Amino acid sequence: MTSPETSQVAGRKRARANGWAKSILRFLVIIVTTYLGLLAVTFFIGRVIPIDPVLAVLGDRAPAHVVERTRELMGFNKPLYEQFYIYVRDALTGNFGTSVLTTNPVMADIRRVFPATLELATLGTIIGSLIGVPLGVLAAVKRGSIADQIVRVVGLVGYSVPIFWLALLSLLFFYAKLRWVAYPGRIDIVYEYSFTPITGLYLLDSLWQGQWDVFRDVFRHIILPASLLGYFSLAYISRMTRSFMLNELGQEYIVAARAKGLSETRIIWGHALRNAAVPLVTVIALSYAGLLEGSVLTETVFAWPGLGLYITNSLQNADMNAVLGGTIVIGSVFIAINILSDLLYRTLDPRTRAR
Secondary structure, X not given: OOOHHHHHHHHHHHHHHHHHHHHHHHHHHHHHHHHHHHHHHHXXXXXXXXXXXXXXXXXXXXXXXXXXXHHHHOOOOOOHHHHHHHHHHHHHOOOOOEOOOOOOEHHXXXXXXXXXXXXXXXXXXXXXXXXXXXXXXXXXXXXXXXXXXXHHHHHHHHHHOOHHHHHHHHHHHHHHHOOOOOOOOOOOHHHHOOOOOOOOOHHXXXXXXXXXXXXXXXXXXXXXXXXXXXXXXXXXXXXXXXXXXXXXXXXXXXXXXXXXOOOHHHHHHHHHHXXXXXXXXXXXXXXXXXXXXXXXXXXXXXXXXXXXXXXXHHHHOOOXXXXXXXXXXXHHHHHHHHHHHHHHHHHHOHHHHOO
16 A cells, blocks of 8 residues: 555656646647748738739740649649648748749758858847846946946937948948958958858858968958847847846845845845846847847848848849748747747746746
C-alpha cells in the first residue's frame, strides 16, 4: 500500500505534468493560429491588389490564349479556398514561386539577401541596447533633472524624426563632408569579387578568415546605417528602461537595501536593474524584431542589399511572389522572436512559471 504522503507527491507530479502539457498545447495553438493568420493576410493582399500576377510574368501584350493557359498552370482558375490551400502548402515548404525580377526561386533570393538585413539589425540592436539601457537608468536615477530631460528629448527625437531624413542628413555630413564613412553599399567593389563569404555575415566572415582589410571596409559601410537603426532602437529602449527602473526604485526592497547601508551603485545596478532586466528582455527582443522588419527605408537610402531593399525593388516591378514571400519570412521571424522572448521571460521570472 502506498502511504498518504506518497499519494500526495504523485498527485502533485501529475498536476504539474498536466499543467506543462496544457501550457505547451496552448503555446502550439497560438503559434499555429498566428502563422495561419499571417498567411491569410498575405494571401488576400495578393488577391486584392490591382496587379495581375499572370500579366506581370507575361507582359501586357501576351496573346489571350497564352494568358489563359498560364493562369490555369498557376492555379488562378481554381476556387479561392483551393488557391488558399495550395498557398499554405507551398509556404510551409518554403516554396514562394519564382521571382519575375531575378528569375530565381524567391526562397533562394531571400537566403541570399537576408543575412545582410540580419547583420544590420543585429548591430543596430547592440548599439541601441548598450547606449539605451545606461541612458534609461541615468534618467530614472536623476528623475526630473536636466539629465533626465535630455534623455527624454533624445528619445522623443528618435521617435518623431523620419529615419530616411536622418539617413540623408547623416550621409551628407559624415560621408560627403567629413569622409568618415564609406559610400552607400555593403562592401567596396575592390573586395566584392575577391572576398568569399561563408555565412553571409560579412563582419564575422572577414574576422573568421583573418581578412582585416575587408573587415575595416565592411565596418566603414555598415557603421552609419547601423548607428541610425541603433538610435531608433535606443529611443524605445531608453524610455522603457527608465519606466522599469522608476517602478523598481519605488519598491520596498530598495528602501530595505538603503537601510542596510548598501552603496547606491550596488542598489541601482545590482538590485534594481537586475529585476528590471526581466521585462527589458522582451523590450529588446521586440526592438530587434522591429529593426528586422522596419529597415526598408534605411536599406533603400544606403543601397544596402538586404531583404528590405529586395522587397522594395520587387514591389516597384510588380513582382508579387517576391513581395509576399519576403513579407511571410519577416512575419515568421517576428513570430519566432516573440516566442523566444516569451520563453526567456518565463525562464528569468519564476512568477510566470507558477501561473
